[in-house]
Amino acid sequence: MPDLCNPSFLLPAALAVPGDDHDPLAARQYPEPPHPYRAPFSRDYSRILHARAFRRLAGKTQVFTRRPAESDHVRSRLTHTLEVAQVARTTAQVLSLNPQLAETLALVHDIGHPPFGHAGEKALDEALRAHGLGFDHNLHALRIVTGFEDRYPGFPGLNLTLGVREGIIKHSRDYTESAHPELASYFLAQFPPLEAQLIDIVDEIAYLTADMEDGLESEILHLPELIAEVDLFAEFYSAVHAQYPAAPARLLTYEALKRMMNALVTDLMQTVVSEVQSLGIQSLADVRQAPHRLARLSHGMEERRRLAKAFLFRRLYESPAMLAEHEHAHQVISALFRAMLANPKMLPPDHQALAATDGLPRTIADYLAGMTDSYIEQAWQRLRLAH
Ligand code: MG
Numbered sequence: 001m002p003d004l005c006n007p008s009f010l011l012p013a014a015l016a017v018p019g020d021d022h023d024p025l026a027a028r029q030y031p032e033p034p035h036p037y038r039a040p041f042s043r044d045y046s047r048i049l050h051a052r053a054f055r056r057l058a059g060k061t062q063v064f065t066r067r068p069a070e071s072d073h074v075r076s077r078l079t080h081t082l083e084v085a086q087v088a089r090t091t092a093q094v095l096s097l098n099p100q101l102a103e104t105l106a107l108v109h110d111i112g113h114p115p116f117g118h119a120g121e122k123a124l125d126e127a128l129r130a131h132g133l134g135f136d137h138n139l140h141a142l143r144i145v146t147g148f149e150d151r152y153p154g155f156p157g158l159n160l161t162l163g164v165r166e167g168i169i170k171h172s173r174d175y176t177e178s179a180h181p182e183l184a185s186y187f188l189a190q191f192p193p194l195e196a197q198l199i200d201i202v203d204e205i206a207y208l209t210a211d212m213e214d215g216l217e218s219e220i221l222h223l224p225e226l227i228a229e230v231d232l233f234a235e236f237y238s239a240v241h242a243q244y245p246a247a248p249a250r251l252l253t254y255e256a257l258k259r260m261m262n263a264l265v266t267d268l269m270q271t272v273v274s275e276v277q278s279l280g281i282q283s284l285a286d287v288r289q290a291p292h293r294l295a296r297l298s299h300g301m302e303e304r305r306r307l308a309k310a311f312l313f314r315r316l317y318e319s320p321a322m323l324a325e326h327e328h329a330h331q332v333i334s335a336l337f338r339a340m341l342a343n344p345k346m347l348p349p350d351h352q353a354l355a356a357t358d359g360l361p362r363t364i365a366d367y368l369a370g371m372t373d374s375y376i377e378q379a380w381q382r383l384r385l386a387h
Contacts, residue, residue: 001298002273004094004266011276014283016097017163017193025163025193029146030155040161041100047158048108051149057081057110059372061117063211063317064218064325074214077110077117084109084199084206087265091198094269102195105167109199112141112168114369115376116329118317123333124365131361139180140369141168148370162186167196172203190288194272197295201268208308209261215316216253223249230311232304236260267301274298332380333368339383340364 017025019041026040035043048054057078064074075083085106092102114120114137125135142165146157160168162185169175169183170192177188191197212233215221227234236256244252275294281287287294297305316322340346344360347367355363368376 001267001270002277004269004273010096011194011273012282013096015194015276015281015287017101017195017284019098019101019163023163025161025166027162028159030159032154032159039100041098041104041164044158044160044164045100045104045107047160048104048111048145051111051145051151051158053111053144053149053370054078054107056370056372057113059374060113060115061120061373062207062214063117063322064214071217073217075210077113080207080210081107081110083210084203087202087206087261088199091202091265091269092195095194095198095272097193097195097198101163101167101193102198104164105171105196105199106202108141108145108164108168109171109203110137110141111144112137112139112369114140114333115371115373116325116333119326119329120333120369122326123330124337124369126330127334127337128361128365131359133359133361133365135365135369138169138172140366143366144370148366163193166192167199171196171199187288191290191293192288193284194287194295197293198268198272201295201297202265204305204309205261205264205268208264208305208312209257211312211316212308213254213257215312218321220316220319220321223253225315226311229315230308232308233257233260236263264297264301264305267297268295271296271298271301332376336368336376336379336383337364340367 017023019026019039021034021040023040028040034040038046058076060077062075062077062080085103088106089099089103092099114124114135116123121135121137128135144157145160145165145168149158150156152159166186169186174191175183175186175188177184180188212221212226212230216223216226227237233256236259237252240247240252240255240259244255247255272295275281275290275296279286279290279294281290281294296302341360341364344352344355347355347363351363351367354366358366371379
């Protein structure tokens with residue numbers, strides 16, 4: 001495994017996206033003069049941070065719907081996003097990539113998520129399937145930053161750079177031009193730069209660790225089962241316990257989770273360096289044309305991560321407590337979708353106008369996807385009172 005502290009293992013500088021004013025990936029849809037002292041991705045970072053859709057992440061479920069009786073300490077989609085941004089910046093910095101691009105992509109990576117977490121996404125997708133469409137949070141994020149986020153007189157949306165728009169679409173999956181001709185300008189036949197590739201794995205690492213902590217906090221998960229069933233966690237827990245035999249279990253748990261996250265992130269960075277070296281990758285063009293994505297965990301660590309995630313599915317994501325929340329999410333979204341389809345006047349006037357070009361089902365999905373958990377609950381209560 002490469003020693004990340006040894007400079008001879010660092011990645012060639014040519015692998016980083018330059019991100020200066022002459023970089024083709026810094027081009028904007030609507031040309032703007034360069035800023036006297038801010039770099040293009042730094043401006044994108046600020047535009048995302050100041051966007052309304054970004055602020056709404058505070059009111060959106062990550063995993064746990066925040067009901068009054070529950071803990072204030074579990075992650076929202078906003079705090080999850082900030083954790084991914086922290087890890088993405090560190091990782092890109094250590095690997096000599098462009099940390100500003102990585103952090104900006106992390107900041108925007110979940111902006112297209114609907115209320116109620118993955119249950120909300122599934123319900124919206126199901127509602128759209130009946131109309132031959134589907135819901136994809138990456139594509140919805142692109143619609144937000146190129147259109148719905150409307151705050152500048154000179155252009156629609158945020159007018160983000162090409163590099164950030166490409167990363168929004170492709171950080172977690174690939175699209176084909178035949179299925180998505182509208183995305184043709186985003187180099188669909190090539191992999192995205194490493195700064196974008198990192199986001200997907202960093203996201204996985206951040207939520208694997210966080211969901212264990214939040215699952216314990218919510219008392220859906222219990223420490224003995226985590227130790228008995230998740231080898232990756234148990235290894236760090238027993239080392240921490242041996243080092244601090246008198247410390248309370250709560251602190252041992254935090255320390256074990258911290259070390260687990262550190263091990264996953266270190267493995268990711270070492271594997272990227274190994275891949276780059278073994279494939280002889282020398283440039284950004286090589287990254288794009290490599291035989292596969294270069295950002296991944298080693299096979300051994302990937303298997304341990306997979307087993308840990310399978311545990312979370314078994315004991316947390318598909319636990320009876322969570323299934324009840326998913327059922328509720330499905331009920332709220334499908335009821336509002338049906339009601340708006342029957343009566344488009346329930347949509348605000350600007351969305352009613354969009355229905356003429358985008359079609360009513362897509363417009364309803366866009367409107368519902370933008371809502372926070374509490375806003376959609378209120379809309380649902382009003383609907384129930386009206387009937
Ligand atoms: Mg995420």
